[in-house]
Amino acid sequence: MSASLENGQGEAQWVVVQPGLFQYPLAAEEKPALLAARCCQCRRVFFPKRRLCPTCFSTEMEDIRIRGRGLIYSAAVVHISSPSGIAAPYAYGYVDMEDEDVRVFGLFSGDRPESFSAGRDVELAVGPVSTDNLGRQVIGYQFVPVLKPGDPPGD
Amino acid sequence: MREVFVIGVGMTRFGKHPDRSLRDLGFEACLSALEDAGVSPKRIEAGYCGNALAPALQGETGVGQNVFWEVGISRVPVVNIENACASGSTAFREAWMAVAGGFYDLVLVVGVEKTVMPKGTMLNVGAAEWETRLGDVFPGYFANVANKHMERYGTTRE
Numbered sequence: 683m684s685a686s687l688e689n690g691q692g693e694a695q696w697v698v699v700q701p702g703l704f705q706y707p708l709a710a711e712e713k714p715a716l717l718a719a720r721c722c723q724c725r726r727v728f729f730p731k732r733r734l735c736p737t738c739f740s741t742e743m744e745d746i747r748i749r750g751r752g753l754i755y756s757a758a759v760v761h762i763s764s765p766s767g768i769a770a771p772y773a774y775g776y777v778d779m780e781d782e783d784v785r786v787f788g789l790f791s792g793d794r795p796e797s798f799s800a801g802r803d804v805e806l807a808v809g810p811v812s813t814d815n816l817g818r819q820v821i822g823y824q825f826v827p828v829l830k831p832g833d834p835p836g837d
Numbered sequence: 838m839r840e841v842f843v844i845g846v847g848m849t850r851f852g853k854h855p856d857r858s859l860r861d862l863g864f865e866a867c868l869s870a871l872e873d874a875g876v877s878p879k880r881i882e883a884g885y886c887g888n889a890l891a892p893a894l895q896g897e898t899g900v901g902q903n904v905f906w907e908v909g910i911s912r913v914p915v916v917n918i919e920n921a922c923a924s925g926s927t928a929f930r931e932a933w934m935a936v937a938g939g940f941y942d943l944v945l946v947v948g949v950e951k952t953v954m955p956k957g958t959m960l961n962v963g964a965a966e967w968e969t970r971l972g973d974v975f976p977g978y979f980a981n982v983a984n985k986h987m988e989r990y991g992t993t994r995e
Contacts, residue, residue, distance in 0.1 A: 700967040730967070756988075758980030760972065765961040768972035775981050787968050800988050811971060822971050 697814065699822040703730055704808055705747065706821055714808040714823065715747035716786065727784045748784065751805050751828060752777035755785055757798040767812035767820070773798045777825055792826035803828040841936045845874025853953045859891055863904030863949040870945065871908065878909035882941040887918045887928030887948035893961060894952065904947055924948060 698706050705715040719731035722742040726735060729748060734741050757775035764772075773795035777786050789811060790798040798804075804825035811822035847869025849862050863886070871878060886901025897903075901917045920927040925948030932946040954960055959974050966973075986992045 699970045703967060756981040756985040758977050758984055760959075760974060760977045760980075762957065762959045762974075764969075764972045764974055765959055766964050766970045766972065772972055774972050774977060775984075787971070787973065789972050800985065820970070 694816075694818055696810070696819040696821050699811065699820050704823045706808055708808065713749045714806045715749045716806065716823065718746050718748050718782070718784065719743040720746050727782045729784050729786050746782070748779055748782050748786075749806060750779070750781055751803060752779040752786065752825065754790075754798060754800050754802045754804055754825075756800055757790060757802075759795040759798075767814065769812070771795045777804055789822065789824045790826075791824045797827075803830075838937045839939060841933050845870045845872070845876065847871075847873055854951060855953070859888070859895060859897060859900050859949050859951060860903040860907055862951070863900070863947050864907040866949070867904060867908040867910075867945060867947050870947075876943065880943050881905075881910050881913060881945045883913050883932075883935060883944045884910055884915040885918060885928040885932040885935075885944065885946045886915065887920070887924035887926070887946075888950055889919050889921055889924045890950065890952060890960075890962070892919075900949060901947070904949065905945065910945065924950075 702717055704717060705712070708714065716729050717731065718727055718729040720727050720743065721735035721738060721740055722744055723740040724735060724738040726737050727746065727748075731743065731745070733743065735743070755776040755778050757773055759771055759773045761771050763770040768789065773790040774788060775790065775798065777788055778784075779786060790804065792807075805828050806823060807826045808823050809821065810819040811824065812820045814820050847866045849865050854862060884901055884905040886904060888900045891897040891900050899917060901915045905911065905915055916928075916931065918924055918928045918931060928946050928948060932944045935941050935944060952960055959976075962969065962975065964970050983992075
């Protein structure tokens with residue numbers, strides 16, 4: 683199990699922020715995916731996964747993956763680096779996913795932190811978010827702007 | 838259910854208190870509340886102490902026992918209550934319930950907290966939860982709530 687969470691040979695170079703949140707590593711051409719659950723009874727979707735549906739109390743859950751785009755529900759900019767090592771300034775908030783009825787917490791990156799606000803189109807990405815005290819890259823998920831045709835390439 | 842009365846209050850000055858302990862701050866507030874009520878510590882039947890972050894920031898637990906002991910209250914039930922930002926009001930509610938329910942006639946409630954961090958660092962609330970590891974911080978969460986409220990209802994900064 684842990685072999686898939688750290689790259690094990692000798693000193694690990696990376697570690698995921700928490701197992702079970704998103705697919706990692708990704709196969710070639712595989713799109714980033716959040717690991718979520720759907721209640722088999724009432725069809726409600728949960729991210730992260732839950733073992734018991736708080737709506738209908740069923741414990742029958744199926745694993746699903748959530749990919750792709752969403753709309754920012756709320757956002758804020760943090761101007762002091764977080765104790766967990768996310769470097770300031772950074773933006774984070776909540777995203778309503780396009781394909782599933784679920785609101786997801788997430789960091790925003792790929793543009794100026796101030797540029798993220800409610801209503802913006804973003805897309806799920808997976809990659810390093812910080813470095814831990816052993817010098818390993820911490821792999822997390824983020825939301826990045828959706829590039830529209832004609833947009834200049836990002837920096 | 839009985840009616841409950843607040844018969845005495847006391848408070849320290851709000852501020853940064855780098856040279857004072859939680860025990861010391863709590864002592865001052867408790868002593869002035871006892872004096873205000875004109876009640877001897879001997880008559881207190883139970884103590885309720887609200888505190889959220891002492892285990893994380895001061896490495897301290899059992900804050901209530903220390904504070905109440907300092908003010909001469911021991912050998913009675915003491916309850917420490919951690920309930921995030923609502924720790925103090927939860928302690929107050931528990932004390933009210935105990936008196937209203939007829940379990941005690943006279944109790945003491947205190948809330949005490951020191952959250953000043955070194956300049957340029959964010960309040961450290963641990964890293965047990967994945968959101969925290971991904972950058973979630975108290976001010977950032979409340980900023981999200983405020984920004985959403987401003988967007989939806991046109992609320993202004995003032």
